[in-house]
Amino acid sequence: MVKKKELIGQTQSKIFDAATEVFEEKGYAGARMQGIADRAGINKALLHYYFRTKDQLFMAVFHVLLKKMFDKILSIFMEEATFKEKLRRFLDENIDFLIKNPKLPLFLLNEISHNPALAEGLKEKLQYGQIRDLIYDRHSKELKGYGIKKSDMPQLMITIMGMSVFPVAARDMMAIMMPQMNDTRKFNAFMQERKEFAAGFVMTALKNRKK
Amino acid sequence: MVKKKELIGQTQSKIFDAATEVFEEKGYAGARMQGIADRAGINKALLHYYFRTKDQLFMAVFHVLLKKMFDKILSIFMEEATFKEKLRRFLDENIDFLIKNPKLPLFLLNEISHNPALAEGLKEKLQYGQIRDLIYDRHSKELKGYGIKKSDMPQLMITIMGMSVFPVAARDMMAIMMPQMNDTRKFNAFMQERKEFAAGFVMTALKNRKK
DNA sequence: TCTATCTTTGACCAATTAGTTAAATTATTT
DNA sequence: AAATAATTTAACTAATTGGTCAAAGATAGA
Secondary structure, eight states: OOOHHHHHHHHHHHHHHHHHHHHHHHHHHHOOHHHHHHHHTSOHHHHHHHSSSHHHHHHHHHHHHHHHHHHHHHHHHTSSSOHHHHHHHHHHHHHHHHHHOTTHHHHHHHHHHHOGGGGHHHHHHSOGGGHHHHHHHHTHHHHHHTTOOGGGHHHHHHHHHHHHHHHHHTHHHHHHHOGGGGSHHHHHHHHHHHHHHHHHHHHHHHHTOOO | OOOHHHHHHHHHHHHHHHHHHHHHHHHHHHOOHHHHHHHHTSOHHHHHHHSSSHHHHHHHHHHHHHHHHHHHHHHHHTSSSOHHHHHHHHHHHHHHHHHHOTTHHHHHHHHHHHOGGGGHHHHHHHOGGGHHHHHHHHTHHHHHHTTOOGGGHHHHHHHHHHHHHHHHHTHHHHHHHOGGGGSHHHHHHHHHHHHHHHHHHHHHHHHTOOO
């Protein structure tokens, strides 16, 4: 027999999944409670029964997605390995993640830019503020060998992030110049290729960097 | 004496400027006609007098901004110069442009992703579809010397674009990990630094690329 | 089975929002 | 100066949208 709590779970997670899809697709301002209810296959009143307001529902979805993205990014750099190894693992795993969640980066970028307060929670809670120092300190010898000073870390980190995230976020715009990007199969192949291209590109640039 | 056409121009361009600001800030779905009227210092009915509907006003603004962005990108690569020189000029000028128009990339990315048809006009009109071949053919000798085949061009182009555009588009998100990015003065200094960093990074990676 | 609680729904409400209209004001032409 | 045309406004309308409510249906415990 199906228990009540499982039913709650079913409905609530049906709602949550539908809300995730709709918010990712249309953004907060473009999303409609009715549209979320429709996609979840339920009544709009039931939506408000489980999540009192649009803001509450959005916040629940947003924070799960933000954490999902950052956990992926950060977990790899917290492991025990050389910087070079981490770079490869990061690009491999992050690109796989992005292929599976192609709408996520642009969604997060947009919502945060429309409402910077959204990032506040994570900022304090997980102390990501220190991440630059943490990474640098763990690999200072290796990075110094590449001519990277602590003050260069933002440049390097944003470069690495951009190598994987930018193509996914900017896909539709780049497709104006490169129509083959419109074909999802080709785009995914491009992203697979990119694992190797990006890792090679960054490591070559680092190893031959003038100090 | 102020002529009628200038007056029209004044009001129309006041509206256009206000609409540009509001759309860039809030996106199509988040923008309000009343908000645009307020920012332009006029009545809402007057908005509809000059631009019949929200869609019409948005389209006018959007296409100007899309063209602005692409002209900037493409003009440099159409000049007579070596690829290396173009790369430097592109990063210099594009980063200056982005510092002045920090909300532009995310706005365009978002609106196109919410409504891919928006890109159609430009795609056909300016034949950007061929840009990859155009650039490659002009620099095939130099690029082949770096071990770049024609099929590598998308990887290279998206890398170069991402080096300049990503930091601006992802600023607020990267600021979660690097709080100093929240300070506009520091961020702009970072972008200035990036001209040199990115140019050096890309050229080093190209020159030492294994073929 | 009876009761209390939890879940789901249809109908409704109030606020917001894009868009209209008719009249008033200002500018242009003759 | 008078007539005509363009510009601007206040007040309004219709549709959309987030949110409520009371009642019906389902579930679990006594």
